[in-house]
Amino acid sequence: MRPKFSLLNLLVAAIGVGLLVFTIRQVGWSEVVSGVTSVGWWFLLVVILGATRMACRARAWVLCTSAPEHPSTSALRFRDAFGAMLVADALGNLTPLGLLASEPTKIVMTRARISTVTSVASVTIENAFYTASVLVVLLTGTWFFFQRAGVPPALEQIAEVIVIASAVAGVVALWLARSQPAVLSRFAPLVTKLAGRTAVPADAIREVESRIYGVLGWPISRLAHVAAWEATFHVAAVAEVWLVLRLLPGGGDATLVDAFLLESAGRFVTIAFKFIPYRLGIDEAGSGAVAQAIGMGPAAGVTLALVRRLRILVLNAAGLVRLARP
Numbered sequence: 001m002r003p004k005f006s007l008l009n010l011l012v013a014a015i016g017v018g019l020l021v022f023t024i025r026q027v028g029w030s031e032v033v034s035g036v037t038s039v040g041w042w043f044l045l046v047v048i049l050g051a052t053r054m055a056c057r058a059r060a061w062v063l064c065t066s067a068p069e070h071p072s073t074s075a076l077r078f079r080d081a082f083g084a085m086l087v088a089d090a091l092g093n094l095t096p097l098g099l100l101a102s103e104p105t106k107i108v109m110t111r112a113r114i115s116t117v118t119s120v121a122s123v124t125i126e127n128a129f130y131t132a133s134v135l136v137v138l139l140t141g142t143w144f145f146f147q148r149a150g151v152p153p154a155l156e157q158i159a160e161v162i163v164i165a166s167a168v169a170g171v172v173a174l175w176l177a178r179s180q181p182a183v184l185s186r187f188a189p190l191v192t193k194l195a196g197r198t199a200v201p202a203d204a205i206r207e208v209e210s211r212i213y214g215v216l217g218w219p220i221s222r223l224a225h226v227a228a229w230e231a232t233f234h235v236a237a238v239a240e241v242w243l244v245l246r247l248l249p250g251g252g253d254a255t256l257v258d259a260f261l262l263e264s265a266g267r268f269v270t271i272a273f274k275f276i277p278y279r280l281g282i283d284e285a286g287s288g289a290v291a292q293a294i295g296m297g298p299a300a301g302v303t304l305a306l307v308r309r310l311r312i313l314v315l316n317a318a319g320l321v322r323l324a325r326p
Contacts, residue, residue, distance in 0.1 A: 005045040019281030027299040034246045035303030048239040050311045053233045058082040060229035064122040075114050083322045084109035090319030094274045121211035141264020148294050238263050244307050266288040
């Protein structure tokens with residue numbers, strides 16, 4: 001399987017490089033190069049904002065590891081959670097496994113600090129908070145995009161229906177969760193297989209399940225605390241996009257709405273194409289198309305995607321260094 005797997009990686013990488021070159025040629029090499037160089041030393045702030053985003057999710061994760069009887073304390077230190085986040089993001093980007101590589105990595109990286117049950121439950125809970133926040137960003141971004149892009153009224157109505165349907169689906173999901181269906185317990189053999197073990201104790205599976213459903217009994221203050229860190233993650237992302245746009249030639253009139261639209265589009269691409277290492281060429285094509293649709297010009301979107309890719313490479317390099325440490 002390994003030669004076939006490597007061949008698939010090479011094929012995907014070749015297609016990505018081809019798409020990247022084609023996209024840049026379409027908007028013009030000189031414009032893209034000029035845009036990237038205009039960022040200059042401000043790139044350090046871009047990297048800091050990217051690291052801040054990971055730090056926000058790490059703080060949310062630490063909050064999710066606290067035991068129900070001691071919600072204000074956690075055995076997982078922030079620096080350990082942040083280091084695991086860096087490593088997980090690097091492996092998730094480097095391989096086509098995406099979440100199947102990044103999330104188990106968090107569990108492995110923190111097993112010396114917290115139990116496997118706590119690690120699995122907390123990673124699942126934090127991902128649930130993150131997914132909910134991403135859904136809000138995507139739905140809001142979709143609504144803004146249809147307002148700005150001048151699409152036909154029929155499509156606007158479809159967007160409104162999608163937003164309402166998603167909100168209703170969220171409420172229904174919470175209502176169903178209150179009955180605490182034994183999903184993990186029912187699929188224990190599959191969980192055992194995914195864990196790579198010959199057997200996973202049934203009581204451990206039930207404990208993980210119990211902790212996940214226990215979120216419904218958390219006090220409002222704790223729920224709000226975790227949600228606030230997830231929201232700050234998106235605020236830092238929008239700030240990063242806005243900063244880059246303002247630094248580009250002719251980008252002095254870029255607004256926070258523009259930045260939010262491009263960030264929400266980028267978040268969608270990240271989710272939809274997570275299985276493609278680094279989403280090579282796809283980020284640039286998608287960002288360029290959205291930038292053109294909102295009247296900014298495709299060069300701004302392509303340059304933005306390239307600058308953010310460089311930031312990802314810097315942080316992923318830090319993650320690989322952390323992985324190499326004993």
